[in-house]
Amino acid sequence: MARIGLVAHDDKKDELVAWVLANRETLAAHELWGTGTTGGRVIEGTGLSVTCLKSGPLGGDAQLGAMIAEGRLDVLIFFQDPLTALPHDVDVKALNRLATLYDTLFAINRATADAVLAAL
Numbered sequence: 126m127a128r129i130g131l132v133a134h135d136d137k138k139d140e141l142v143a144w145v146l147a148n149r150e151t152l153a154a155h156e157l158w159g160t161g162t163t164g165g166r167v168i169e170g171t172g173l174s175v176t177c178l179k180s181g182p183l184g185g186d187a188q189l190g191a192m193i194a195e196g197r198l199d200v201l202i203f204f205q206d207p208l209t210a211l212p213h214d215v216d217v218k219a220l221n222r223l224a225t226l227y228d229t230l231f232a233i234n235r236a237t238a239d240a241v242l243a244a245l
């Protein structure tokens with residue numbers, strides 16, 4: 126069982142929920158974590174159990190980064206929006222940096238998320 130973080134920027138939330146739904150049976154065998162709004166959307170859209178952290182702009186990305194630094198997260202699925210400026214861009218960058226630093230299995234789009242899930 127892997128500990129998987131689920132995050133999506135606003136314009137990517139529908140896509141992430143659709144991806145989780147398409148992979149519902151596989152993901153049900155894992156421990157799911159999410160930033161506040163994303164986690165809520167996944168629960169609502171799939172019925173899966175997700176532990177929700179704070180919303181991204183209020184520190185949720187930072188919480189996931191801390192989990193990675195402390196060895197408490199194995200996989201990060203983070204559908205990012207490259208077309209919208211974000212108030213918490215520094216937190217997003219920090220999360221990207223920590224996932225890279227700690228060699229975390231890390232997907233930033235659906236194609237990579239499919240490959241990561243197949244590798245679990």
Ligand SMILES: O=C(CO)COP(=O)(O)O
Binds near residue numbers: 133135160162163186
């Ligand atoms: O902003 C986010 C990631 O940077 C996601 O946060 P929410 O899931 O709370 O919208």
